[in-house]
Amino acid sequence: MTKKPVVAILGATGAVGQEFIRLIEEREFPYSKLKLLASIRSAGKKMMVNGTEYTIEEARPESFDGVDIGLFAGGSISKTLGPEAAKRGCIVIDNSSAFRMDPAVPLVVPEVNPEDIAWHNGIIANPNCSTIIMLMALKPIHDVSPIKKIIVSTYQAVSGAGKEGIDELKEETEAYLKGEEMHPKILPSKSLHKHYPIAFNLIPHIDVFLENDYTKEEMKMVNETHKILHDTAIAISPTTVRVPVFRSHAESIQVETEAALTVEAVRRAIDQFPGAQVLDNPDKMEYPMPLYTSEKYDCYVGRIRKDIYNPKAINLWVSGDQIRKGAALNALQIAEYMLAHDMIK
Structure with missing residues (x-):
């Protein structure tokens, strides 16, 4: 440069x-x-x-x-x-x-x-951060065999709601541990009339609900994936969830491809993809976790396994830093x- x-x-x-x-x-x-x-x-x-x-x-x-x-x-x-x-x-x-x-x-x-x-x-x-982290795991698979369907559930850190989201988790955790009342003001979305504590909680609602009962955050994952991969035929079913984690998102993904792929082929494709790393050793209890993917550049992929019922589907777990790569x-x-x-x- x-x-x-x-x-x-x-x-x-x-x-x-x-x-x-x-x-x-x-x-x-x-x-x-x-x-x-x-x-x-x-x-x-x-x-x-x-x-x-x-x-x-x-x-x-x-x-x-x-x-x-x-x-x-x-x-x-x-x-x-x-x-x-x-x-x-x-x-x-x-x-x-x-x-x-x-x-x-x-x-x-x-x-x-x-x-x-x-x-x-x-x-x-x-x-959107959740789209980026998902596609870092799925693009190498898509390059081996075109993706036909994605089912994804996200576990999204409070950093996605900005500094205020991070501060809210800190304050609520301190209040809860002291036995004091929590006063949520930010989540699930600052723009909404009702808020829930995120400390020791999960909120299956990010951004506003749309007419189809999916949230705006969920539809971002659908529409943005179609645009980035230049393929509007990919079927995508998302559920986005806010979790009490500071800055690294995680996602559970089932991906169905045109051809049946082996776990070894998927691992190899992801490991050769820039910005993605496989961390997948069940015997050693090694898999990506938000606490350990925070502050990292790469997205980490583990729990890679064939679906039990669909021979063309692979299940996997990905985690990446929302503020960084996201x-x-x-x-x-x-x-x-x-x-x-x-x-x-």
Whole structure:
């Protein structure tokens, strides 16, 4: 990567924005200038990046003048500032859901469909975290034999609800252990009129319910998978569940393929896929767990086994860090890919 772009991070003070900064430092992402942007509430705060102190600026359309890459942490502001940034020549890599299903916007997991980056018009969308982690396990299988059907249940960390979700789990756990009353305000969704504690609990409800009785989060997995794999014929049945885990998602998946595959072929395909690792030793009680996949770059896959009744189905378990691969890392990898392929002018 010879070019050093001007980079702006929108939402620099939130959980994903903070992860952008950590990853830029860890991966030595090149930049000639860095701008940290947030809402007016955070403007004026100081933050250190690579030993240099930066002042948080209020995010405005003109903030993106002269910026090459905009790393958007997500949120409703993307809808307004995304097009404004793109208009000014900035390539926006956006973590919100605002542009994911826009047919003019590529929806990209770099290991899965990097070729789609080429047709962007200034905005590239990061998929939903649960979709990314699922496809890191399923794309290598899809490459061996096309996927026909997916049944998936997610076990999603509170980091998916942002810093507020993480704080809520901490506060509720402390209150519960002290015998005090818990006061949920965030989950299952901040926008809803009713909230439930997540400490020592599971909530089978993420985002709002739609007319078909699936949640918006569940339908994201359906629609985004179809778009990323360019195949709307794949049958997908999702159930998304919030669990009292801080930052790493897990998913139980049954995948049916066109041809019957052996467990050995599936293991080999996943292990050879960049960003995925097999951790599957039942005899040694080794399998992926959120506590141990947190802070990791890769997604880990285990419990790989043939379905008992369907000869063309494989059951597996995957876990990956929601804030990293499910959000900030995926977006930064898109930027790295574009730099490596000379796609930043």
